[in-house]
Amino acid sequence: MEALEVPYTSKCTRSALACLERRYFVRMTQCEIHAYVGATVIDATGAPPRPDQTVVVIRRMITTVGPASQVPIPPGALVHDVSGKYLIPGLTDMHVHSEAETDDPRHFAGLYVANGVTAVREMWGRPVLHTIREKIESGELLGPRMTIASPLFDGEPGLWSDVPDTPIVTVTSPGQARRAVAEAIDNGADFIKVYSRLAPDAYRAVIAEAHRRDIAVAGHRSDNVPFLDQIESGQRSFEHLFGGLLPATSSDVDRLEAAMAAIRTSPEFHLGSWLKQITEVEWDAVASYDPTAASSVFERLVAADVAYTPTLAVHVAIDRPESIRLDDQRMEYLVPGTPESWGFLREQIYCGGGRSIEESAHHRDLLDRRRATVAAMDEAGVRLLAGTDSVGPGLFPGFSLHVELEQFVAAGLTPMRALQCATLEPARFLGRDDWAGTVQADRVADLVILDADPLVDIRNTQLIHSVVVDGYHVGPDDRAHLLATAQRIAGGDR
The missing domain is CATH 3.20.20.140 (Metal-dependent hydrolases)
Known part of the structure; x- marks a missing residue:
């Protein structure tokens, strides 16, 4: 499924016009299913890293985490090839x-x-x-x-x-x-x-x-x-x-x-x-x-x-x-x-x-x-x-x-x-550990995808490829857009 440039909103049909007027843009997709395939998952439970995993996100929740060779890709999913990368929970x-x-x-x-x-x-x-x-x-x-x-x-x-x-x-x-x-x-x-x-x-x-x-x-x-x-x-x-x-x-x-x-x-x-x-x-x-x-x-x-x-x-x-x-x-x-x-x-x-x-x-x-x-x-x-x-x-x-x-x-x-x-x-x-904080099924899809292993060097948490916020994918171009927008606003350009 093709990725389209639309205003960020969890209620796209009701809020798109308001978002357009306020210029809150990130890259979103028309589908609600994402599959992240090939990454090493560091789930933050303390378990060892698991290489070559597939993480399936439906709407805002993680539904499946498992070996890429065993996890079927749901019909209609937008597949993200993240082979060689490292997937950790979103940071707080x-x-x-x-x-x-x-x-x-x-x-x-x-x-x-x-x-x-x-x-x-x-x-x-x-x-x-x-x-x-x-x-x-x-x-x-x-x-x-x-x-x-x-x-x-x-x-x-x-x-x-x-x-x-x-x-x-x-x-x-x-x-x-x-x-x-x-x-x-x-x-x-x-x-x-x-x-x-x-x-x-x-x-x-x-x-x-x-x-x-x-x-x-x-x-x-x-x-x-x-x-x-x-x-x-x-x-x-x-x-x-x-x-x-x-x-x-x-x-x-x-x-x-x-x-x-x-x-x-x-x-x-x-x-x-x-x-x-x-x-x-x-x-x-x-x-x-x-x-x-x-x-x-x-x-x-x-x-x-x-x-x-x-x-x-x-x-x-x-x-x-x-x-x-x-x-x-x-x-x-x-x-x-x-x-x-x-x-x-x-x-x-x-x-x-x-x-x-x-x-x-x-x-x-x-x-x-x-x-x-x-x-x-x-x-x-x-x-x-x-x-x-x-x-x-x-x-x-x-x-x-x-x-x-x-x-x-x-x-x-x-x-x-x-x-x-x-x-x-x-x-x-914060009382969220039954639905947040780790990369596991039935947890909210707050994720960070890294280009290098943070367990080898913690500074690798800065090598961010993409981010998932409450189920929404923010890819490399979108991250660059967010940073450029923050820079522009700081300089007085709205």
Whole structure:
């Protein structure tokens, strides 16, 4: 059957005109059956790779996975010869901030899909994200499956309270906590996002109200509540490796957590002054690292079924800001003012107005400690989730998830385990593992087809031939179109 150029839509007959007017184009086919023949399937279950397989997709679901010599091709199927290629599940970025830098959501949505990212967890809820999700779900826009947080719940002063256009919800009492949770649910949040400066009574009230209303809580740990208490509180995931994780692995944990609670931030750049002070606590924690204490923390995380999203990609940028390159080729996909905004964030927020030679050396060593901590958590059985914190300095929507996978392997994880942290583990965390996250029959057809083996070199996840999003095939030409469209939009051409 011939492939035709039509607007992307899951309801083509009803929505084609609307899609045409909005210029959302990808290559689609008239048939609803696809057969991918000849690839090595890496299904992310942990099973060995299976060469020369056929994967049959009918509408949006995988119906058959098996040896090419044994699987019949259904009548009317569009056959894709992917011999010599590698087929993995679609990737999930579990920590993104899809900033509305343009008024055209094809920008970041296209960058995600072109990079094989078929699902994201938005960690800062904004009304525009819900509108974009509706367009994706209706078929009006090609984009990843989205899970959307509430706005940030933080204490007073909030770490982002002095940065323009960064709305937060200030929660300083149990009453405010209850109202904030109720309002977030009314506004469509999938989970509650908590932040670093919540006071103990406010934090516990958020957790209690969220539990009462059956909505999950994820985000930062509070500086003001012992980490072991937070693990037992019911918070489902913790984000980033700065803050309280390293102090919790110290032999002097009580003193270091008291030091965290004593942090007082400076007006104008609350987040920058917090990062500088929390780094001092972390460096103190490295000097008093206790393997027994660390093992105890990791065992508690496992027992409570709490996940951790390390976001090593952002720690590379924070701990080694010299790695941020403004001549990076991927800058062409970001809006023209990006270098200036990155410069501000790098100097005033990440570096707190400047670093001494000694502070820079401490940060370099801290990155190594963070990687070692990720390896230790993985060995202990902690559920790790791949996330990037894009679009901060040095980070790019879609592209940076591949950097995160590289960092996981650099930390000591196997390529298979790194892949699982972006496929199987997010599906488990989000309650989708019976229909997503692996290449198996009766799973949704979110797939990435690679030109080289990612188990030999994890960087091969970047060698993308084609992508399947919710059953829809995005071939090499379509990927190029998505990237070109994102580049055009970033440059101001709609």
